[in-house]
Amino acid sequence: MPDITVLISGSGSNLQALIDAEKKGELGGTITQVVSSSDTAYGLTRASQASIGTKTHILKNYYKGTTKEDKSEREARREKFNEDLAKLLINGDIRDTPVDGYTKPDLVVCAGWMLILSPTVLTPLEKTGITIINLHPALPGAFDGTHAIERAWKAGQSGDITTGGVMIHKVIAEVDRGAPVLVKEIDLRKDESLDDYETRIHDLEHVAIVEGTNIVLKELAK
Numbered sequence: 001m002p003d004i005t006v007l008i009s010g011s012g013s014n015l016q017a018l019i020d021a022e023k024k025g026e027l028g029g030t031i032t033q034v035v036s037s038s039d040t041a042y043g044l045t046r047a048s049q050a051s052i053g054t055k056t057h058i059l060k061n062y063y064k065g066t067t068k069e070d071k072s073e074r075e076a077r078r079e080k081f082n083e084d085l086a087k088l089l090i091n092g093d094i095r096d097t098p099v100d101g102y103t104k105p106d107l108v109v110c111a112g113w114m115l116i117l118s119p120t121v122l123t124p125l126e127k128t129g130i131t132i133i134n135l136h137p138a139l140p141g142a143f144d145g146t147h148a149i150e151r152a153w154k155a156g157q158s159g160d161i162t163t164g165g166v167m168i169h170k171v172i173a174e175v176d177r178g179a180p181v182l183v184k185e186i187d188l189r190k191d192e193s194l195d196d197y198e199t200r201i202h203d204l205e206h207v208a209i210v211e212g213t214n215i216v217l218k219e220l221a222k
């Protein structure tokens with residue numbers, strides 16, 4: 001079975017959907033590790049409860065000793081963060097050689113990973129043959145970036161659009177612009193509260209993240 005690493009930054013409800021699917025024999029791979037960009041992410045608890053190994057990789061640790069004004073220094077630190085993330089995923093640690101017994105993932109799933117991955121991560125992953133996908137809570141080309149759920153909901157309330165949805169897409173340097181693997185649409189309802197729309201979107205995500213991951217795993221098996 002292919003090995004999956006899941007990247008998270010927060011609650012991990014989409015990670016939980018993947019864990020539950022695996023438990024029910026409905027996931028075409030094995031989640032072998034979870035990497036979080038936050039050490040307070042509840043997703044870390046979910047992973048531990050499922051006996052999945054976890055690692056944290058925290059950008060603010062790389063920024064230590066700098067201030068917001070140190071723009072170029074922070075850019076350099078962020079590149080080091082990205083460089084180390086690639087090693088973490090490929091070698092199992094931020095070193096240059098693989099950790100004994102570590103098996104690199106076949107697939108990396110961004111499930112609420114809230115940091116833009118630079119080519120310093122994406123290129124080594126591609127060279128190593130690791131596919132990376134992302135769950136985006138909006139339709140292709142619409143509302144790229146963060147707060148997509150609220151932005152789509154607002155556009156729905158103002159009547160600009162009548163359809164929302166989620167997608168699973170390949171991750172490329174251009175944010176949220178990689179080839180869609182799976183798109184699921186839902187209607188945007190006038191006068192629906194943001195909370196209610198958000199609930200419908202999250203329910204849809206929990207189906208899409210499993211379905212989209214399985215589609216990619218089938219592609220990899222060919």
Ligand SMILES: Nc1nc2c(c(=O)[nH]1)N[C@@H](CNc1ccc(C(=O)N[C@@H](CCC(=O)O)C(=O)O)cc1)CN2
Pocket residue numbers: 110113114115116117118134144145146170171172173174175176177178
């Ligand atoms: N290459 C690349 N990286 C990605 C995605 C991609 O398709 N391509 N998909 C991403 C999921 N979507 C986003 C889009 C934008 C941002 C974003 O803008 N992040 C700010 C921080 C925002 C915050 O901290 O709230 C940053 O500086 O990285 C985060 C996740 C994850 N990283």
Ligand SMILES: O=CNCC(=O)N[C@@H]1O[C@H](COP(=O)(O)O)[C@@H](O)[C@H]1O
Pocket residue numbers: 008009010011012013014015043111112113114134135136137144145146147148176205
């Ligand atoms: O792609 C764009 N940005 C990424 C993004 O906004 N991802 C969203 O973060 C949430 C994670 O929820 P969790 O799984 O932690 O419960 C979930 O709604 C994802 O669609």
